[in-house]
Amino acid sequence: MLDYIIVGLGLGGASTAFRLEEMGQSFLVFEDGSVNSSKVAGGVMNPVILKRFTLAWQADAQLKDAKGFYKRLENHLNTTFFSAVEIYRKFSSVEEQNDWFAAADRSHLAPFLDTKLKAAITPGIPSEYSFGRVLQTSKVDTRKLLNTYLEYLLREEKLRKERFFYEDLKVSEDYVEYRGVKARRIIFCDGFGIRKNPFFSYLPLGGNKGEYIIIKARELQLEVTVKSSIFISPLGSGMYAVGATYNNQDKTPGPTAEAREELVKKLEKIITVPYEVVDQVVGIRPSTADRRPLVGKHPEMDNVYCCNGFGSRGVLIAPAASAELLNLIEHAQPVSSEYDLARFTRKHFKRN
Ligand SMILES: Cc1cc2nc3c(=O)[nH]c(=O)nc-3n(C[C@H](O)[C@H](O)[C@H](O)COP(=O)(O)OP(=O)(O)OC[C@H]3O[C@@H](n4cnc5c(N)ncnc54)[C@H](O)[C@@H]3O)c2cc1C
Known part of the structure; x- marks a missing residue:
């Protein structure tokens, strides 16, 4: 039994996977290349909204965390994709x-x-x-990061380059099972692909x-x-x-x-x-109407999670969002309210 299944290796999936590696947790990623926001991103890490000269939401804290995070990932993969830009x-x-x-x-x-x-x-x-x-200000070469990480995870047999078929996921009380792969939990990091995800398509991710x-x-x-x-x-x-x-x-x-x-x-x-x-x-x-991420647990299933909704600032937000989610799962620390997808549960989620 694995600790986690992760669906998607954009910035959300990569941040989650790397944090799990750092924590010594086992996982398997499914990635099919069906959406590509992270790969085409400019990769700019800029804390200031340059239209109005205001600080982006929580940018100060996110910036401090993200710099160290990407440097550790560079060391881990023995490559460079993170640099200063003017x-x-x-x-x-x-x-x-x-x-x-x-x-x-x-x-x-x-x-x-x-x-x-x-x-x-x-x-x-x-x-x-x-x-x-x-x-x-700095820049992440997101294409290089994701290609290098994908190749590494393939070599480690921690990634399958294939589509995840949502209808084949069986959710039990203590574990989830997908086509013979059992894990304690599953985390969906499927970006705009969430619109086809029956577990979380109720969330208002407009794109x-x-x-x-x-x-x-x-x-x-x-x-x-x-x-x-x-x-x-x-x-x-x-x-x-x-x-x-x-x-x-x-x-x-x-x-x-x-x-x-x-x-x-x-x-x-x-x-x-x-x-x-x-x-x-x-x-x-993968943008939301209130411009905040969608992080947290499914309203009815204790082992099904989501890490999404980074909008136009995934490079800064993904490391922070994955930390929020794993602190919830592994350390029972509630997700900060502005990240928490529960803000939409009452209005949008229809019980089965
Ligand atoms: C033109 C453009 C420029 C941008 N520039 C910047 C920038 O300069 N700085 C910045 O911070 N942000 C930028 N962004 C935003 C940033 O790209 C996003 O916030 C971020 O990449 C979202 O990451 P994600 O992992 O949530 O989604 P994605 O990158 O879309 O990743 C989701 C992954 O899930 C996979 N997937 C989905 N469904 C399935 C399935 N069923 N089975 C298997 N795999 C699946 C997809 O193939 C994909 O790899 C830009 C976006 C665009 C479009």
């Missing part, structure tokens, strides 16, 4: 510059907003106003489609990430990721001409050098 906010008016200084005066934002503004970043992004640097384009712009010569109406992030060799869009209506998995058009329009207002669109990337963020 992010600059391009101001579009004097008011915005003043707002930045006002925000930097607040004690909780002061560690994250540099008050020494930069007049220029690169000739390809001319600006009447300055640029403000966000401090303590928000995100698209970005990859451009080649040799003359841009930009070495830092710039945030204006969109992010422009260097990928190396003259390539840049430009995005992303937010669409909570369209749940189709493919790229759209509308998103490309929107991004190109915004890009052309920012850069003045020639460029070529070479690719377009899509994913559906």
